[in-house]
Amino acid sequence: MATVAKGGLVALFKRGWNEIPEIIGSGVMAVIGVGLMGLSLMTYTAKDGDNRKHKMKYTVIRDDDPRAACVRSGIDG
Template identity: 60%
Template sequence: MAAGAQASRGLTALFKRGWNEIPEVIGSSAMGLIGIGLTFIGAVGYYRKDGDNRRYKLDYVVMRPDDPRVAKIRKD
């Protein structure tokens, strides 16, 4: 019967109980989720701004003027 009463309280009660019993695990899980979110946002921004456009390359590359990559070449 006690398990049924706990289940009816919902996710908020489960979080509060976990915070009281194992705050290290709950806190580190929250920080881990924040880290994963920031990593995802950083990766999306990197690829949207063409972050793989390297300034210096080891190989010599010849591009035709009608190649779409030519527009992305930085001249800094």
């Protein structure tokens, strides 16, 4: 079992970078990708990204529903 010796995690990272740079590099890119995905998901939900313009089934939204302000107008009926 590997233990973190003198130098801590920085030394372990440097040793990994010297021995297997492809794995360390792809791991860093994966962490960045997961972080960007989380940030995008938070932005999507904060800006009401689930308000789809076209839906597959008919939906009735009453005037007192808070989602009514987000729905596009312009459909006569």
